Amino acid sequence: MPSYAITGASRGLGWAFLEEISxxxxxxxxxxxxxxxxTDKRVKDELNGRPNITILQADITDYAALKKAAEDTSKITGGHLDYLIANAALVSKYDGYDGIGTLGSDPDQLTAQFNAYMTTNVLGNIHLYNLFMPLILAGDAKKVTAISTGMADLDLVNEFATYMGxxxxxxxxxxxxxxxKFSAQYKKEGVLFVSISPGFVDTGNNDVSNLSPEQMEGLQAMVASFQxxxxxxxxxxxxxxxxxxxxxxxxxLSLDQGHGGAFLSHLGTKQWL
Ligand SMILES: NC(=O)c1ccc[n+]([C@@H]2O[C@H](COP(=O)([O-])OP(=O)(O)OC[C@H]3O[C@@H](n4cnc5c(N)ncnc54)[C@H](OP(=O)(O)O)[C@@H]3O)[C@@H](O)[C@H]2O)c1
Structure with a gap:
């Protein structure tokens, strides 16, 4: 009976993981x-209340709530977890199509958004990993996946001038x-940590109405760089x-094949689209 925990399971890719795995x-x-x-209502309405799904509450920026989610997971699975999928993320329209130089015109806003991104997408997941580690170590599969993005690939940014986001x-x-870093620490204990980009996915976040002229230019530049x-x-x-x-x-993917800590796409390569 493999066990999975997925963050951000309310909608978008997280919901699709929940549905597919269950x-x-x-x-x-x-x-x-x-x-x-x-989300309980969505599971009831759309998935007929599947008995193999349990929904737990936690904002990933709330350490106490994450701790409780790990404790409740342990009670459900009997103290172990096979797969953890760190999918939840702040994906804000704020910097969707603007460059960092443009955003610098409002430093207070830039600071607030920077802190929000780092608190959610980085620190929240560090706490998530640490709190779920005892369960993963006790699991059979021992696989932890961060849902990343090709936008974080240096070569893509450098070669195709993807300045947006x-x-x-x-x-x-x-x-x-x-x-x-987690991989470096835990691979000797058999845990595979990887970052995987899901490709460019329609999760309903691509509303391009109300863009400023600079943002429209950024969107066009992004499409051109993708092409x-x-x-x-x-x-x-x-x-x-x-x-x-x-x-x-x-x-x-496996530790034996040298995938510990790798950053790959949904194609299993460095091809992001
Ligand atoms: N869609 C794409 O093309 C694409 C491309 C590359 C990478 N990704 C990555 O794929 C993952 C899912 O993306 P998506 O398109 O499905 O995004 P999405 O539709 O914006 O969904 C984001 C999910 O994260 C949750 N979330 C946000 N902040 C949270 C917090 N502080 N605590 C707990 N949950 C939080 C949201 O919950 P609420 O419902 O409560 O807001 C929602 O379930 C993200 O990591 C994203 O960076 C997506």
Whole structure:
């Protein structure tokens, strides 16, 4: 009975992971969300209240709530966890299409947003990893995955001038290093930590109405850089396509093959689109 815990399971990719993994009734699936009532209702309405799903409440910036989620997970699984998927993230419209130089015109706002990104996408996940480590160490699969983004790849940024989404990309790049550091510490105990980008996925966050002229320019530059980077790129994939691909990659990766701390795409390579 493999067990999985997924953060940010209320919607988008997190919900798709919850649905896909719980399709197999032998999997025990724990979804960690901010709004438990709404997600419980969604599970009841859309998944017929699948008995292999439990929804726990925690904002990943709330250490006490995460600790309680780890304790409750332990009670459900009997003290172990096979797979942890750190999917929850702040994905803000604030820096979606602007460059860091443009955002610098309002330093107070830049500071506040920087802190929000780092607190959620980096520190929240450090606490998540630490609190769930005893369960992962006691599990069989021992696989921890951070959902990252190709936007955090230095080569992509440098070669294709992807200046947009700067604070988001910085937080994800920092999280790649967090995952590598955990890997460096725990691989001798058999734990595989990896960062996987899910591709470009339509999770309903691509509303481009109300963009400023600079943001519209940023959006156009992003599309142009994607087309130059990947001429085959036709547009966003569905959450279902993405999670199936990511789960397939998680399945194939192993410490024996040298994947500890790796940063790869949903294709299992460094091809992000
Ligand atoms: N979509 C893409 O194309 C794409 C591309 C590359 C990487 N990613 C990565 O894939 C992951 C999921 O993306 P998505 O597109 O599904 O994003 P999304 O639709 O914006 O969903 C974000 C999820 O994270 C949760 N969340 C945000 N802040 C949280 C917090 N402080 N504590 C707990 N949960 C929190 C949200 O919960 P609420 O419902 O409570 O707000 C929601 O479930 C993210 O890590 C993102 O960076 C996505």
């Amino acid at each position: 399709n197999d009734s032998s999997n025990t699936v724990i979804g960690i969300v901010r709004d438990k009532t709404a 700067p604070l988001y990309a910085m937080s994800k790049a920092a999280m790649n290093m967090v995952t590598a 130059k980077y990947a001429p085959h790129f036709k547009g966003a994939i569905t959450p279902q396509e993405s999670v199936k691909a990511v789960l397939g990659v998680i399945d194939k």
